[in-house]
Amino acid sequence: MAYFKFNGVSSKDMGLRIMNQVVSESTGRDIERVQVPGRDGDLLLSNNRLKSVEKSFPCKLIVKDNLTVAGEKISQWLLVDGYKDLELSWDANYLYKAAFIETFAIEEILRQFGEVKLNFLVYPVKFLKTSLVSKSVRNGEVINNSGNMKAKPIIKLVGNGECVLTINNRKTKVINVQNNLVLDMQKNMVYSGAVTAAWDKVVRSPEYTLPYLDVGSNTISWTGNFTVEMTTYVGVKL
Template identity: 30%
Template sequence: MRYSVVFNRTRCEDYGIRPVTRPDIPIPRKDIELLTIPGKSGILTKNNKRYEPIEIPIEFNFFSRPDEWGLIFRNARRWLSGGGELELSDDPDYFYKVYYTEISDSEREMRRIGRFKANFTCDPFSYLKDGTREYDKSEVLHNPYSTAHPVYKIAGEGVCFLTVNDKSMRANVGQNLTIDTDRMIAFREDGTVNNIAVSGDYEDLYLKEGDNQIGITSGFALKVIPNWRSI
């Protein structure tokens, strides 16, 4: 099967372009600060407990009629602008979250052939596609991946407590409330932001590697989008 790239759920072939080679995927680097102390030999290290973004360069080429060369390149630039989700055909179960994309100048090797490079600056984690759907809490208690930043969807009426690994967040729910721990925001199903409805730390609701405990006050329903990811 021919290698392909999908960006924001659209295949590169839909724009008449193809990747030249499979890209190299860099290993994310830990954010480690090196500290020096005057008068003291050596250094100290400070682990900021995060990873640096990664860059995935992909070279594309295309073949066209001479009078359509510019059109194909313009359409490709428009498609590859901004951020979104990047999928690679040889890793079909995962995707990358793209912060932004930069495109190099196109090289016109012949009247019909063009070549350019797109550089995708991404979140350091690769995300499991299955981790983007809703689960019952009992289905996500074991996390075999890296620490996850889930979305919790609560249904009910009144004040409840969402407890994850013995740490709780208080939520005042009016029929429904969504708690997004990655974006650190709470909102209703219609998109209305409702941060004042919760009190507590979003970080306390992360799913650690391995086994977790999740609880909700009786009388409230809970669904979880785990956002499983790997470094």
Template identity: 25%
Template sequence: MIHEAWFTFKGVDSREMGVIVTAMPETVRAERRIESITVAGRNGSLHTDEGVYESYDRTMECALIKRAKLDEVTAWLVGSGEMTFSTEPDKVYRVTIANKISIAQMMRVFQKFQVILDTQPFKYSVNAAGDALELTAPTTIRNSGTVYSEPLITVYGSGDITLTINGADFPLYGVEESITIDSEMMEVFKGNANQNGKYGGADFPRFEVGQNEISWTGNVSKIKIQPRWRWL
């Protein structure tokens, strides 16, 4: 039943806030960024595929049943954070809420109000901690998502190290104890210290859908990976 629908935002459950969902947002797939090019004298068009996806808006309809929580709810439903839905409890969306919400509507019990979700293109595993990997020897890992992932990789070791994923090399120079590669942010660091100068890769590591071979050379004791599996 619809009154049993719920969502979480920034770790807070809508049921705890006295908010019920009267209409869940539509489930859609993100649009791929493809540029269409028309060439004079040529039939049809050419397409440039950047291999990336656009964010998109979705609308959720809610109602407030605990007027005493009005101020808390309006302060909660704003800004950026992770959101899960009862319709997909195993997935996490990254959303931003910026639309105005009618306080007058919220003050009337069961009066509906809309929450517009500026949604990033991918959804992630709700069990990110459980998906974490620790490697002490070369191996093969499987990406069971529907799109390549941009992992967070921490290499523990020293000196010059080369990480190899699916035949592509990602060199690291002068490592001292550990170094972290964040493929999503395109940054290399140790703690709060920028280490981009110690990275020699032309691109950043990614795990393709399916099997991925991982190996390395150099003085490495272990590698910790947050794979960030994701789905469209």
């Protein structure tokens, strides 16, 4: 039986059975259309991002408890802030990020009808689960990005001093590292230990760039007496 898991809790454990096919949108570029007087057609301005998508789960409630109590439990489960992990039994190798954003009273609908359509706002990229584990990298190692888009990794440099990290000839230079430095490209943050912002450690100049992984093969190397750990976050566009 098909099911989904949201924020670590399975729909099966909540007594929800998916009735019909799950309805999903596909993502697209966030494009702003601007009409300019005297110019034919629309001017298209890209916001350089993918749009989130909606995914709907039509469910029937099958529980031994009364529907009111079950509905209250489901409402408490779903109504949490921000994106949470979403797993689908029919796409078990990937992890989604989703938020439940409905404002209606779930428990009231379930109490009256025993059925409900649960609508989630889903982050436009799903991640290969095996790529969400931090792994040590050897200097000169080739890492494969099997997704269909550039990957934004989390890279931890352990060592002291200066380091130039190279990925497929793109260089990232960091300086004055003390013990460790984390380049978190998922959150677009750089931090070290308890210091939540350590952008002063990253050299900004035309010859250096922030790290990412190309689709396909990526050769990783670095200078200095450092060890490197990486969580690759291999992603597939929805």
